[in-house]
Amino acid sequence: xxxxxxxxxxxxxxxxxxxxxxxxxxxxxxxxxLSAGLAVGERxxxxxxxxxxxxxxxxxxxxxxLDRLPRAERAAWLPCLEHGGYRFLAGPGDAGPPVQAPxxxxxxxxxxxxLAATHAFSANTVAGERERFQVHVRLAxxxxxxxxxxxxxxxxxxxxxxxVLAGQFVLVALSCWAAVRLATAPLRDLAxxxxxxxxxxxxxxxxxxxxxxxxxxxxxxxxxxRRIAGYVDERMRILAAIAHDLQTPITRxxxxxxxxxxxVQQQRLGADLLELQGLVREGLDYARxxxxxxxxxxxxxxxxxxxxxxxxxxxxxxSVQVEGARGAVxxxxxxxxxxxVCNLVDNALRYAGxxxxxxxCAQPQRPAIRVLDRGPGIPDxxxxxxxxxxxxxxxxxxxxTGGSGLxxxxxxxxxxxxPGELTLHNRAEGGLEARLVLQRA
Ligand SMILES: Nc1ncnc2c1ncn2[C@@H]1O[C@H](COP(=O)(O)OP(=O)(O)OP(=O)(O)O)[C@@H](O)[C@H]1O
Ligand SMILES: [Mg+2]
Numbered sequence: 001x002x003x004x005x006x007x008x009x010x011x012x013x014x015x016x017x018x019x020x021x022x023x024x025x026x027x028x029x030x031x032x033x034l035s036a037g038l039a040v041g042e043r044x045x046x047x048x049x050x051x052x053x054x055x056x057x058x059x060x061x062x063x064x065x066l067d068r069l070p071r072a073e074r075a076a077w078l079p080c081l082e083h084g085g086y087r088f089l090a091g092p093g094d095a096g097p098p099v100q101a102p103x104x105x106x107x108x109x110x111x112x113x114x115l116a117a118t119h120a121f122s123a124n125t126v127a128g129e130r131e132r133f134q135v136h137v138r139l140a141x142x143x144x145x146x147x148x149x150x151x152x153x154x155x156x157x158x159x160x161x162x163x164v165l166a167g168q169f170v171l172v173a174l175s176c177w178a179a180v181r182l183a184t185a186p187l188r189d190l191a192x193x194x195x196x197x198x199x200x201x202x203x204x205x206x207x208x209x210x211x212x213x214x215x216x217x218x219x220x221x222x223x224x225x226r227r228i229a230g231y232v233d234e235r236m237r238i239l240a241a242i243a244h245d246l247q248t249p250i251t252r253x254x255x256x257x258x259x260x261x262x263x264v265q266q267q268r269l270g271a272d273l274l275e276l277q278g279l280v281r282e283g284l285d286y287a288r289x290x291x292x293x294x295x296x297x298x299x300x301x302x303x304x305x306x307x308x309x310x311x312x313x314x315x316x317x318x319s320v321q322v323e324g325a326r327g328a329v330x331x332x333x334x335x336x337x338x339x340x341v342c343n344l345v346d347n348a349l350r351y352a353g354x355x356x357x358x359x360x361c362a363q364p365q366r367p368a369i370r371v372l373d374r375g376p377g378i379p380d381x382x383x384x385x386x387x388x389x390x391x392x393x394x395x396x397x398x399x400x401t402g403g404s405g406l407x408x409x410x411x412x413x414x415x416x417x418x419p420g421e422l423t424l425h426n427r428a429e430g431g432l433e434a435r436l437v438l439q440r441a
């Protein structure tokens with residue numbers, strides 16, 4: 001049971017469009033052939049019945065005519081008595097096996113009704129031909145005459161029939177194509193809209209037109225997109241509000257800590273508060289990154305921006321190098337881009353000690369910024385998970401490398417809003433490559 005299902009699933013075309021087209025075309029094509037066959041069969045049956053009915057009367061009058069004709073004139077009349085299904089021959093005809101074919105028997109019964117009362121006759125099949133038989137009749141003056149029957153089941157088909165059938169099939173195929181397209185296009189639009197609802201949560205509204213079911217699905221999808229965006233927006237506002245309001249009490253506490261007498265406790269509490277403040281700042285940044293549209297885009301020389309970032313780091317004693325293409329100017333939001341690159345460089349410095357920034361403009365429409373390090377890298381299974389907010393690898397859970405686990409989450413949100421794409425790759429020679437591919441508008 002499941003075996004033939006699996007086989008059928010393997011053979012079936014992959015797209016819904018192709019599957020529906022195949023089912024409709026096969027079904028309608030078979031129905032068309034069936035009805036054409038039925039019509040031809042019915043026509044042949046009616047024609048056969050009419051032929052059998054007329055044989056009796058035609059034969060009776062033809063033999064009566066031959067009876068009355070002078071012997072010398074008969075031969076000249078025989079061709080005139082010929083019919084579609086039989087012909088008259090002078091003489092006793094040929095011997096052969098008895099008549100057995102069903103169609104021949106039906107015609108023979110009709111001939112028997114015409115001749116039995118008035119003439120002596122016999123019948124046999126022409127040797128070697130099943131549906132061809134002869135009736136040998138003795139006329140009133142004793143002369144033999146033979147009637148040879150060749151019953152035909154059907155009439156020949158019109159030569160234009162195949163063209164009409166082909167034309168009908170083309171019409172059916174066109175209607176199937178239009179119907180299947182109409183049914184599958186909204187599905188494609190729904191999938192596109194769901195895909196477009198990426199990390200930046202900018203909904204792409206579907207057109208709420210078309211057949212009522214499609215318009216309803218589009219309305220539901222649009223409403224769902226708005227609801228999701230609304231929920232996320234609300235959560236981010238709450239996060240931003242909490243993070244913002246926490247800053248004031250933390251600052252107050254730091255002032256109080258500064259006035260403490262016990263230097264050991266003062267130092268410990270001060271460090272904790274600093275960490276707390278960092279966490280709050282990151283939370284606020286994350287909330288802002290989700291909304292990251294405040295900044296407007298402007299033409300930016302990417303290489304210069306990277307140089308200035310590296311310079312700032314080197315100024316603070318860190319080892320950060322920039323290489324690659326020069327002069328690439330892109331319309332982008334420089335503060336967001338700087339924040340992304342800084343988060344990536346921070347990671348490289350924190351987990352590997354050094355960072356190399358490479359600007360790659362091999363594809364002018366999609367310039368890429370790579371931040372490379374020679375650290376431990378990230379296990380392949382965790383390459384996606386590290387983008388989750390607050391996700392940190394086990395090895396990073398110590399105070400020396402302590403971060404909040406928001407850096408990559410913020411970077412990816414900002415990248416999506418630029419728009420661009422941020423991915424991580426382990427390098428063959430060891431270390432991690434963070435790759436930001438930007439899109440030229
Ligand atoms: N260059 C890297 N090499 C090795 N591991 C990395 C690297 N970059 C990130 N990771 C791992 O991914 C995790 C998530 O990084 P992310 O930048 O989001 O957070 P974080 O650096 O721990 O904290 P934050 O950046 O918020 O201060 C890190 O904890 C670390 O385990
Ligand atoms: Mg980080």
